[in-house]
Structures are given as C-alpha cells and as structure tokens.
Amino acid sequence: MFSRTFYNRVPAWVNAKRCKDLTSFRTRTKEYYQKRKMTWQRNLVENHRARELRESLNRDLVHVEWLVALTGVSDKVSVREAPMLGGSIYQGVPLLANMFEIHTLDLEPQSVLDVLDRAIGTLESDRRAALLRTLNPFFWIGLVLSAAARLPFHILGELGFDRTKAEHSVAGRLVQAFIWLIGITGSLATLIEFSGLGKTVRAGLRSRGLLP
Secondary structure, eight states: OOTTOOGGGSOHHHHHHHHHHHHHHHHHHHHHHHHOEEOTTOOEEOOHHHHHHHHHHHHHHHHHHHHHHTTTOOOEEEEEOOGGGTOOEEEEEETTTTTTSGGGGTOOTHHHHHHHHHHHHHHHHTHHHHHHHHHOHHHHHHHHHHHHHHHHHHHHHHTTSOHHHHHTSHHHHHHHHHHHHHHHHHHHHHHHHHTTOHHHHHHHHHHTTSOO
C-alpha cells in the first residue's frame, strides 16, 4: 500500500522499515568498498566476500533506489570526462545505479555513502511526525478517501483508457472533489455520532428547521 508513497505520508512502521532497509544497505555497501581493491592501473579486484556483497547489494538495489527517491534525496551528479577523452560533462549521472563502477567516473565510494546517509537522516528526522500520523485518525481517513477518489480512474486504466489524462482532466478533478466531499461529510457524521454529540447536533438542526 505504501510502496510508492513519499516519506512524509507513511505511518511509523513503514518509516522504521525503510530506515532499517537503507541502514542495512549502507552497512553492506561500506563493507563492499572496503573488501574490493583497485590496482595502480585502476582495475577492479574483488575478493570472495566482495563478490558475495555485490550479489546481495544488486538484489536490493532497485528497492533502495526507490526508497532514496521517496525521501526526495537526489543521487544524481555531474561527471567530467577525462581531458584526453574530450572533457565532456555528463549531467544527471545516477550514483546508485553506477555504484559498482564509480571508479570509472573518478568518484570516491564516500559519494554513494553520502547519498544513503542523507536519505537515512531524512527518515530519522521524520520519525516523530510518522508516529503522530499513525495515531491520527484523520490520516487514515485521508488515505481511504484518496484511494476511493482514485478507484474510478484505476478502473478506466484497466479498461484501456488513459488513466493519467482522465484523472487530471476537469471532469476527473470534479469527480475526485465530489468523492472527497461525500467522504468528509460521512466521516464527520460518524465522528460526531461516536463522540456522543449526535443527539445534540440533531436537536440543534431541528430547532432551526433543518431536520424534520
């Protein structure tokens, strides 16, 4: 449910799981860089443990790239080609996707660790807010309403229509607003009823002639 949700819109246990996954990946990444060696000719030499770590990191790499992206931390860098090769500058080179080849980009392993550290720090700084969101009933109501508002467009997508275009059209926005309005009204009515104020509110509405 929260696999593609931005970091400041997830509950506490998702925050904790993402932080754990990134911390584990960072620990293995650091060990991998320590275990591999570079020859004076800039050739990469990996011992048995380094190869094991590389395999493990590769399995989790796509997942970690998503987790980092969902914190808003960018792993993109600009790389300048060696003068003898033309000296061209390449913009937006992803560090994580090239983490096993950073020696060819003339970058240090710390560059990759810095990206992971920033992502972990972002999650850690949101830990208290995530706990408050988890305990807030309106957070969960909002999630349900968002899912309900997207459902018609998901069905359209399954039927072969352009889901994104429909969702962002004027009619699509009106449909979403209508679903939200119904949901909020129903949620408020339910909360009023559970709080014991239902009778008081109904009596007030009757006194003003708004209810029979």
